[in-house]
Amino acid sequence: MALLLLWGSLVATVIYVEPGLIRDFVLPGSYFPFFVLLDLALWFTMRNFWIAATIVLAIILSTLHLMHWGLALVILLTLVMESVYIYGRHEKIHSTNEQKDRSTGL
Numbered sequence: 519m520a521l522l523l524l525w526g527s528l529v530a531t532v533i534y535v536e537p538g539l540i541r542d543f544v545l546p547g548s549y550f551p552f553f554v555l556l557d558l559a560l561w562f563t564m565r566n567f568w569i570a571a572t573i574v575l576a577i578i579l580s581t582l583h584l585m586h587w588g589l590a591l592v593i594l595l596t597l598v599m600e601s602v603y604i605y606g607r608h609e610k611i612h613s614t615n616e617q618k619d620r621s622t623g624l
Contacts (some may be wrong), residue, residue: 519545520562521562521566522564524555524558524559524562525559525563525603527555528555528556528559530554531551531552531555532552536547540552572593572597573594576590576593576594577590
């Protein structure tokens with residue numbers, strides 16, 4: 519849903535917004551809002567593409583009997599566990615930094 523909103527915002531910006539209005543928004547001549555929307559839309563599109571491509575490739579290989587479906591399941595579960603671990607570690611780092619900042623009065 520967020521990806522659809524990003525692409526919709528980008529298309530609406532291209533169609534309805536006069537380029538001269540956003541040309542000097544943050545930095546002169548940078549078209550900053552357009553490129554931020556484009557960057558976010560492409561980033562999340564590619565991330566979702568790689569996740570979907572991994573799942574589809576595993577299904578195709580197991581259908582063609584080139585890979586056992588159990589191995590495909592193990593690979594997918596490993597990717598999910600690594601993602602959860604990285605996300606949890608990222609949240610843990612941010613929560614400890616917030617506690618340190620609060621204790622110093624910042």
